[in-house]
Amino acid sequence: MNLLYDEKLDGPLPPVDRTALIEELQQTLPDMTLLHEREDLQPFECDGLAAYRILPMLVVIPDTVDQVQAFMKICHQRKVPVVARGAGTGLSGGALPLEGGVLLVLARLKTILEINPEGRFARVQPGVRNLAISEAAAPYQLYYAPDPSSQIACSIGGNVAENAGGVHCLKYGLTVHNLLKLEIITVEGERMTLGSDALDSAGFDLMALFTGSEGMLGIVVEVTVKLLPRPQVAKVLMASFDDVGKAGKAVGDIISAGIIPGGLEMMDSLAIQAAEDFIHAGYPVDAKAILLCELDGVEADVNDECERVRAVLENSGATAISLAKDDAERALFWAGRKNAFPAVGRISPDYYCMDGTIPRRELPRVLQGIADLSVEYDLRVANVFHAGDGNMHPLILFDANKPGELERAEAIGGKILELCVAVGGSITGEHGVGREKINQMCSQFNDDELLTFFAVKAAFDPDGLLNPGKNIPTLNRCAEFGAMHIHNGKLPFPELERF
């Protein structure tokens, strides 16, 4: 395997002649917005993970795909590193700028090029907001299924880069399952099509490889997404539990009963109380956990499934079960869930949102593990998450102004992710690795696996110019981090013995 590439990526970024680059960009692309004054660069120094801030060398904001292509050719020739950014809502620092690189903002490429009801697809530019696709498809009774909580703001290009999920991905899949085709600009500035309008494409599945690659393989300039028929009806059940583990087990029981809910979400008591104080959603504030289970489809089917889910919940020890009586109450139940993060923000000066994924059956064990770690590190942890697909979002509450709390928050966060890996899970479900979790990648993957990632990266970007320092750690970094490799839980993980 290519150890040389690892060393290359680990070295300093190539020096860039900033003045000459600005001059060439202004001459070659006079119509493209180019920001280079400090005060203009400031708004772009971070993405949704505001804990990391770096001022980019330059920001460019193209209006056309041709500009993106010409820009990439110039950067390739000059060996300038490029970080692509959509709406900047990402939570893992994937669009964190580089001091010595250009931030390529794709937000103005926001045209919906085609809504095709017969082919059931939409063809859009990368800066189109996730929700705008469903709005444009609504007249045809169609919608785009993946729905990250940020869907009102986040853009589809970023969704592709992070393989975004959402409440409905349990039933309808992640971004990668809802794509047909991508148009990309390579690091050399060539345009290329990945995937096809048809069911399958010949050759290797580069579209799937590209999805979730966090801007490391090329720049997305057009996305063809699948559209689904809107379900006729949706109903939501709320179940209360006096024990978190019981709620976790109920999740597995629902799935085992042969039901795939449209959404199956869990909140623990800290999250319930914070959300209820904020939204007044009608949550039971004395419950240790609640489950929200949405069922969607045609009416008869949904009614039947509601009864079956109710029976499962009763058997699993739910202390109360209520069905939202109408669409208004259903919206209220969901408003509590969707505003749980800001609600937690009201009860703590700072919080740190994790994003680990585990096999569903491990929910009770991992929830207990998190509770134990919370005691050990003396920090409160609220749990609000996509329980149905085992995608956890523990929120670690801390106060950055109290000495040592930030460090303890980071430490417990790392421990929680290692716990996820140890039970056979992954350090990210839908937020990506970015800069935030790059050290935890050393826990999840061994050297051979990391070298395979780099060999694939080198196939697209041999000079390592695209989003360097994100997503895949170099072996040197892992050696420095000193991670114990706990690949899929098959190697010993002493922490686990406690759980």
Added chain:
Amino acid sequence: MNLLYDEKLDGPLPPVDRTALIEELQQTLPDMTLLHEREDLQPFECDGLAAYRILPMLVVIPDTVDQVQAFMKICHQRKVPVVARGAGTGLSGGALPLEGGVLLVLARLKTILEINPEGRFARVQPGVRNLAISEAAAPYQLYYAPDPSSQIACSIGGNVAENAGGVHCLKYGLTVHNLLKLEIITVEGERMTLGSDALDSAGFDLMALFTGSEGMLGIVVEVTVKLLPRPQVAKVLMASFDDVGKAGKAVGDIISAGIIPGGLEMMDSLAIQAAEDFIHAGYPVDAKAILLCELDGVEADVNDECERVRAVLENSGATAISLAKDDAERALFWAGRKNAFPAVGRISPDYYCMDGTIPRRELPRVLQGIADLSVEYDLRVANVFHAGDGNMHPLILFDANKPGELERAEAIGGKILELCVAVGGSITGEHGVGREKINQMCSQFNDDELLTFFAVKAAFDPDGLLNPGKNIPTLNRCAEFGAMHIHNGKLPFPELERF
């Protein structure tokens, strides 16, 4: 891009010291079956595409994953090319042996390692038959959705290699959409995990990249597949049409109406007559085309959808519509479809099965195009296919004993695939590229795209030892084939003007 690799793959295979290899394998792996006598090798000289036959240098049939790993280490050290083979039912010559290489038969790795009803997955060895997974999951009311016509015989390892489809992949997706995790042995003989038991995996999506890679990136030794709840009921409607184009348009109308059938299949008059003569399925022999539309789910839902599909079919000009009155008649309707290939085999000395995929909306135009080509080349073509996802299987009827017919059959086959590409489709839906369609890859992909494939290939297999000469053509081969590149129909394709 890596032009050197293209040249390397285009050169002669490395010479192998056959005697020394046999000796080392017998000494190191005395318990592994090793075939080297001509009469023992003969049964392995082709796969389901019997038109191509090559005697392998050796055949090995391991019983354990450890043997596979040790075998790969020996081959890697000696630079011996390896072709992996499952059940050998593939239709594109993907498992066609090499004169100078070893055929690695994985059929004896056929243990079902785990059926997990709560996690809804099955963990199996690569030689397990597709249908055997659903049989083992049946006691839990679960099944494995992708159902290639060969599912009684084909093995899951081959399904992964070819990203196999089937009647139900319109609703439930291809193989890649139904996988969680792969265990592979790399060309160096290292074991590696791709994907995870959880919803998503960090890093690049190597599992999706591997799926459909036709044995060019590594050897699959364990597959974790998703299991789905069995639908409560399934019903099938049969609609007759007096015009093939109307039937093609009806397919789009059903999908546009917001219905996703479990299966949506089309047969034209030649296929109908052949199948009816063979199976007596009750097909209307005077119809120009029939559609079979299966709806599955809970009963109330299915009944509702049946009525909606019936209304769409009436509006689309169906001349007759019948609902299978019970499960026996439903099975009979499907038996005609599933035996259509052998049925066509009864009315022609030889036939050649194509596998092109097109956007659904292009069905009427492409069907007309095939009819015109049939007249031009003076060969009958029967159409039997997965209409719902635009995956066509034109069967070209010919007699290899009549001078020139085989050549005409190959020529019209190539034209049909080029037509699929020209309307935005792909040269393969579910059978793979293999040896059969390697020249047509030159039509679908340009040089940059082919070089990207090779760069990815080199990341896994820098010496080009895994299944060389299949799936991805070298640039030299394309130059010799002299294909006009008609990438996604965006470049001119004079043939299309006629349609």
